[in-house]
Amino acid sequence: xxxxxxxxxxxxxxxxxxxxxxxxxxxxxxxxxxxxxxxxxxxxxxxxxxxxxxxxxxxxxxxxxxxxxxxxxxxxxxxxxxxxxxxxxxxxxxxxxxxxxxxxxxxxxxxxxxxxxxxxxxxxxxxxxxxxxxxxxxxxxxxxxxxxxxxxxxxxxxxxxxxxxxxxxxxxxxxxxxxxxxxxxxxxxxxxxxxxxxxxxxxxxxxxxxxxxxxxxxxxxxxxxxxxxxxxxxxxxxxxxxxxxxxxxxxxxxxxxxxxxxxxxxxxxxxxxxxxxxxxxxxxxxxxxxxxxxxxxxxxxxxxxxxxxxxxxxxxxxxxxxxxxxxxxxxxxxxxxxxxxxxxxxxxxxxxxxxxxxxxxxxxxxxxxxxxxxxxxxxxxxxxxxxxxxxxxxxxxxxxxxxxxxxxxxxxxxxxxxxxxxxxxxxxxxxxxxxxxxxxxxxxxxxxxxxxxxxxxxxxxxxxxxxxxxxxxxxxxxxxxxxxxxxxxxxxxxxx
Numbered sequence: 212x213x214x215x216x217x218x219x220x221x222x223x224x225x226x227x228x229x230x231x232x233x234x235x236x237x238x239x240x241x242x243x244x245x246x247x248x249x250x251x252x253x254x255x256x257x258x259x260x261x262x263x264x265x266x267x268x269x270x271x272x273x274x275x276x277x278x279x280x281x282x283x284x285x286x287x288x289x290x291x292x293x294x295x296x297x298x299x300x301x302x303x304x305x306x307x308x309x310x311x312x313x314x315x316x317x318x319x320x321x322x323x324x325x326x327x328x329x330x331x332x333x334x335x336x337x338x339x340x341x342x343x344x345x346x347x348x349x350x351x352x353x354x355x356x357x358x359x360x361x362x363x364x365x366x367x368x369x370x371x372x373x374x375x376x377x378x379x380x381x382x383x384x385x386x387x388x389x390x391x392x393x394x395x396x397x398x399x400x401x402x403x404x405x406x407x408x409x410x411x412x413x414x415x416x417x418x419x420x421x422x423x424x425x426x427x428x429x430x431x432x433x434x435x436x437x438x439x440x441x442x443x444x445x446x447x448x449x450x451x452x453x454x455x456x457x458x459x460x461x462x463x464x465x466x467x468x469x470x471x472x473x474x475x476x477x478x479x480x481x482x483x484x485x486x487x488x489x490x491x492x493x494x495x496x497x498x499x500x501x502x503x504x505x506x507x508x509x510x511x512x513x514x515x516x517x518x519x520x521x522x523x524x525x526x527x528x529x530x531x532x533x534x535x536x537x538x539x540x541x542x543x544x545x546x547x548x549x550x551x552x553x554x555x556x557x558x559x560x561x562x563x564x565x566x567x568x569x570x571x572x573x574x575x576x577x578x579x580x581x582x583x584x585x586x587x588x589x590x591x592x593x594x595x596x597x598x599x600x601x602x603x604x605x606x607x608x609x610x611x612x613x614x615x616x617x618x619x620x621x622x623x624x625x626x627x628x629x630x631x632x633x634x635x636x637x638x639x640x641x642x643x644x645x646x647x648x649x650x651x652x653x654x655x656x657x658x659x660x661x662x663x664x665x666x667x668x669x670x671x672x673x674x675x676x677x678x679x680x681x682x683x684x685x686x687x688x689x690x691x692x693x694x695x696x697x698x699x700x701x702x703x704x705x706x707x
Contacts, residue, residue: 272296275292290306304319307364327362330364484519542670546576552574571607575611597684601683606625608622621687621690622687625684
């Protein structure tokens with residue numbers, strides 16, 4: 212399991228690396244340069260820092276002068292090669308013949324010559340003498356004819372010998388330190404860019420793409436961010452927002468289709484009775500009705516069609532109010548078994564006219580919280596739906612309570628043809644009919660079951676439907692149970 216690599220954590224690591232790595236690397240290189248310079252100062256193979264080293268270098272220089280002079284006179288010899296070699300080591304040279312200086316480098320002073328004369332006065336050869344930090348080496352050499360001699364004097368200061376090398380080492384060290392710091396900063400910057408900024412840029416790129424897709428109308432686009440860092444909650448929120456926008460868009464499209472269907476269905480359902488009313492009215496106006504009996508029959512038909520239109524408008528008004536949550540209702544305790552018995556008695560003639568019979572009525576005493584007007588409309592709409600769509604079917608009505616006793620269920624079932632499985636989930640939709648032609652003899656406004664479900668939900672309950680095996684339809688109305696005593700108006704009076 213990998214640890215969570217958050218942007219904050221990466222920024223902290225990068226900040227530490229940006230400070231620590233260049234400092235540590237530069238410090239290590241500086242220490243290495245310092246060690247080299249100390250080695251140079253202490254002559255660990257890089258300079259002259261002791262009298263023995265000076266003696267060895269001066270002896271070598273004297274032999275070079277002897278080889279240079281050879282069989283010639285010292286005054287006529289060229290000491291350029293020896294001079295270059297000695298000055299590279301911080302040494303100076305003087306050639307003395309018969310007490311006269313025949314050659315000297317620019318660094319030889321009068322004090323050096325006095326020190327050389329003092330050394331020659333001892334009569335020793337070779338000899339090394341020191342005056343403060345200044346060293347003098349003197350060696351007597353024979354001329355080519357062995358009849359005369361000359362002295363080779365080498366001068367040098369131990370600190371001056373190392374000065375040139377140390378200065379060069381200091382300059383080189385400074386350059387190396389600067390180069391090391393620059394390379395360290397460059398490498399650390401590259402690492403931090405890949406470690407932090409590339410990751411932030413990648414995350415922002417995904418968010419930008421999501422916004423672009425969303426603004427282009429692609430509501431199904433999801434970022435699906437898998438990294439566990441600070442951008443994860445933002446990406447998850449974006450995905451939830453996109454899902455909500457998509458669901459809202461789908462709801463709006465469904466509502467738009469429902470409104471279009473509502474207008475079309477209202478136009479269809481109102482056109483038929485209006486056409487009949489117009490036809491009967493024109494018949495009366497044209498004098499087609501020549502007898503009082505015909506005029507009465509036409510007037511009766513006009514009144515019936517007007518009542519049909521009034522019923523449709525009334526159901527449409529009720530549905531609209533319930534759908535908007537603006538239907539005035541007041542819930543109070545109602546004995547549902549007694550109330551249901553009254554509704555069954557009122558609708559018995561209509562059910563008998565369509566050949567429906569009650570095969571079983573099992574009403575368990577229970578009290579619910581309900582608005583009597585809404586409850587009566589819901590029960591009536593369900594029973595009338597049976598009479599329209601399953602004429603002649605046996606009807607079963609029963610009430611029971613849920614296991615915990617917090618709900619009361621009113622079950623109304625029939626043994627009619629039932630509803631196709633693919634249409635079962637839409638029977639509570641507005642103007643939905645299983646007969647797409649809308650010319651079935653059963654008629655109906657198409658709002659009945661839609662009003663049932665919205666009325667039940669307005670009272671804190673619900674309405675569901677399911678097919679009965681082997682055939683038939685069962686609609687269950689669920690209401691909230693209460694222990695409060697029922698009001699007399701809900702048990703003894705049948706509301707209009």
